[in-house]
Amino acid sequence: MNFIQQIHAAASLNNSLLCVGLDPEPAKFPGAWKGDAGRIFDFCSGIVDATKDLVIAFKPQIAYFAAHRAEDQLERLMAHIKRVAPHVPVILDAKRGDIGSTAEQYAREAFERYQADAVTLSPFMGLDSIEPYLRYPDKGAILLCRTSNTGGNDWQMQRLADVPGQPRLFEHLAALAQTAWNKNGQLGLVVGATFPGEIARVRELAPTLPLLIPGVGAQGGDAEATVKAGWREGAPIIVSSSRAVLYASSGDDFAAAARRVAMQTRDMLNAAR
Numbered sequence: 001m002n003f004i005q006q007i008h009a010a011a012s013l014n015n016s017l018l019c020v021g022l023d024p025e026p027a028k029f030p031g032a033w034k035g036d037a038g039r040i041f042d043f044c045s046g047i048v049d050a051t052k053d054l055v056i057a058f059k060p061q062i063a064y065f066a067a068h069r070a071e072d073q074l075e076r077l078m079a080h081i082k083r084v085a086p087h088v089p090v091i092l093d094a095k096r097g098d099i100g101s102t103a104e105q106y107a108r109e110a111f112e113r114y115q116a117d118a119v120t121l122s123p124f125m126g127l128d129s130i131e132p133y134l135r136y137p138d139k140g141a142i143l144l145c146r147t148s149n150t151g152g153n154d155w156q157m158q159r160l161a162d163v164p165g166q167p168r169l170f171e172h173l174a175a176l177a178q179t180a181w182n183k184n185g186q187l188g189l190v191v192g193a194t195f196p197g198e199i200a201r202v203r204e205l206a207p208t209l210p211l212l213i214p215g216v217g218a219q220g221g222d223a224e225a226t227v228k229a230g231w232r233e234g235a236p237i238i239v240s241s242s243r244a245v246l247y248a249s250s251g252d253d254f255a256a257a258a259r260r261v262a263m264q265t266r267d268m269l270n271a272a273r
């Protein structure tokens with residue numbers, strides 16, 4: 001199964017649009033684990049085990065592991081997810097973007113070392129910086145398009161004077177990702193839940209692509225508006241929440257609390273379809 005098929009299968013098996021983001025911060029760990037970077041695997045696997053029947057995907061953010069020299073724990077976590085939840089695709093959030101020869105190494109890291117099913121990428125350096133990932137035709141490559149942060153305005157909302165119709169940068173990218181750049185049909189786009197109007201615009205320009213939508217939960221994005229703007233039958237959205245799920249409780253009941261919040265969020269997203 002390729003990444004797009006995995007997403008469709010997990011969405012229907014778990015009846016979910018919710019992705020749980022795995023952004024482990026030892027300072028926020030419960031009880032005796034607090035401050036202990038050696039517990040990153042234990043914390044994240046606890047979250048995975050508690051939510052694996054509720055999600056369309058998991059999304060570990062690599063910086064939260066690398067900052068603590070915990071790449072070995074990320075490798076173990078990826079293997080753990082494959083073992084306990086083989087039906088749930090894993091998106092490695094790495095936001096890579098570099099020249100082709102270096103991108104080849106990043107693609108190996110994501111797809112061979114970590115066995116990710118998809119990776120997030122910055123398209124700022126253009127198509128040749130994306131192509132090495134496209135050589136893994138079963139894997140997903142999810143391009144930053146209209147990000148959830150306010151600083152996204154600095155570039156993504158600028159108009160391109162030399163392109164017919166003078167689209168904004170994010171609009172131009174969405175159209176390219178749907179067409180010329182999508183050589184093997186494996187591209188997706190990142191659009192922030194904090195900008196539902198732009199989610200709708202991206203959905204117009206990229207009617208079939210999977211959209212990874214972070215920004216519900218801690219960043220305050222509107223879950224209902226997100227679904228209305230982005231979800232269409234056959235065109236999946238992957239709505240990601242990290243802190244609101246991971247740190248629903250700072251006590252030893254963290255996994256049960258994460259499950260409760262994940263279930264509420266999943267149900268809220270489903271009710272808006």
Ligand SMILES: O=C(O)c1cc(=O)[nH]c(=O)n1[C@@H]1O[C@H](COP(=O)(O)O)[C@@H](O)[C@H]1O
Pocket residue numbers: 021023061093120146147148149190191192214215216217218219240241242243244
């Ligand atoms: O690519 C991402 O996942 C991403 C894109 C974006 O535009 N905004 C954004 O917040 N993210 C990531 O999504 C997660 C959001 O975490 P919470 O705000 O805690 O749900 C973090 O891992 C971010 O790095």
